[in-house]
Amino acid sequence: MNENQKPIEKLLDVMRRLRAPDGCPWDREQTISSLKPCLLEECHELLEAMDSDDRASHIEELGDVLLQIVFQCVIREQEGSFNFDDVAAALTRKLIRRHPHVFGDMSVNDSGEVLKNWEQIKQLEKVDKPEHSALDGVPATLPALLKAQRIQGKASRVGFDWKDSTGAIEKIREEIDELIEAQRADDQEEMTKEAGDLLFSVVNYCRFLKVDAESALELSNRKFSDRFQAVEKRVRETGREMQHCTLAELDAIWDEIKGRE
Numbered sequence: 001m002n003e004n005q006k007p008i009e010k011l012l013d014v015m016r017r018l019r020a021p022d023g024c025p026w027d028r029e030q031t032i033s034s035l036k037p038c039l040l041e042e043c044h045e046l047l048e049a050m051d052s053d054d055r056a057s058h059i060e061e062l063g064d065v066l067l068q069i070v071f072q073c074v075i076r077e078q079e080g081s082f083n084f085d086d087v088a089a090a091l092t093r094k095l096i097r098r099h100p101h102v103f104g105d106m107s108v109n110d111s112g113e114v115l116k117n118w119e120q121i122k123q124l125e126k127v128d129k130p131e132h133s134a135l136d137g138v139p140a141t142l143p144a145l146l147k148a149q150r151i152q153g154k155a156s157r158v159g160f161d162w163k164d165s166t167g168a169i170e171k172i173r174e175e176i177d178e179l180i181e182a183q184r185a186d187d188q189e190e191m192t193k194e195a196g197d198l199l200f201s202v203v204n205y206c207r208f209l210k211v212d213a214e215s216a217l218e219l220s221n222r223k224f225s226d227r228f229q230a231v232e233k234r235v236r237e238t239g240r241e242m243q244h245c246t247l248a249e250l251d252a253i254w255d256e257i258k259g260r261e
Contacts, residue, residue: 011066012084015074032072039068097121119157134158146214148203156207165208171201230257 005013018027042064049061073084098121100106101114108114119134126132134157138150155161162168175198182190206213231253235242242250 008084011070012074015067015070016077019074019078027071030071030075032075035068035071039065042068097125115153116157119154123158134160143214145199145203145217146212148200149207149213152204152207162204162208165205168201168205168208172198172205175201227254227257227261 002010002013015027018024021028042061046058046061046065049057052058069087070084073082073087077083096103098118100117100121101108106117108117122137123132123134126136135151135154138147138154142150152161162171175194179191179194179198182194203213206216231250232242234253234257235245235250
């Protein structure tokens with residue numbers, strides 16, 4: 001192996017060696033399909049590293065995601081379909097094409113105009129597809145809250161949106177009333193629909209506030225878990241069990257822990 005190679009070239013050669021007939025049995029057995037769960041897991045681990053302040057972990061997890069990209073590129077290269085250079089070249093062309101305010105003579109005033117131009121250029125790229133939609137490109141496997149935010153953002157870029165957050169707030173109130181109505185009717189199917197509409201509307205309001213709904217909910221999940229576990233610890237220290245405490249007692253401990261934060 002050439003020690004003077006650039007790191008990405010060396011990485012690609014290592015992957016080719018692993019996939020060679022005399023390489024690693026496990027790596028040789030992998031397919032594009034079998035790598036799907038690996039990519040998903042590595043992306044989640046990268047997200048965790050991004051939330052931490054551990055730079056070494058961030059480097060490692062970025063490398064693990066890059067491995068999945070290189071792995072797939074080498075598989076396709078061996079099939080004769082395309083290689084890593086084709087992927088990098090296609091991405092470079094797309095970035096240049098979608099940033100005419102940097103690489104061309106277009107002018108923009110803010111990031112909002114950048115996103116609108118980006119969406120318009122994307123639509124022009126799909127003009128030869130008769131069934132194309134402004135919502136194309138939203139992965140079906142995204143978490144529901146993140147998917148809602150992406151769908152709403154794409155619709156907004158083609159003009160389908162409230163003028164300001166007032167409309168989003170009114171929609172939340174409307175959906176709450178409809179959910180309560182469904183509850184009074186004891187209609188489980190309707191409650192499910194209305195609960196979904198309410199969540200969708202809350203995500204929309206978050207978008208106006210420039211708050212990422214997925215990240216905001218995850219923050220609340222962690223906050224609740226930390227406080228709940230602190231309550232459990234406090235109760236155990238008294239020699240009791242949670243189920244033997246009254247809600248008022250647990251609430252008092254919760255408020256104390258919250259106050260100390």
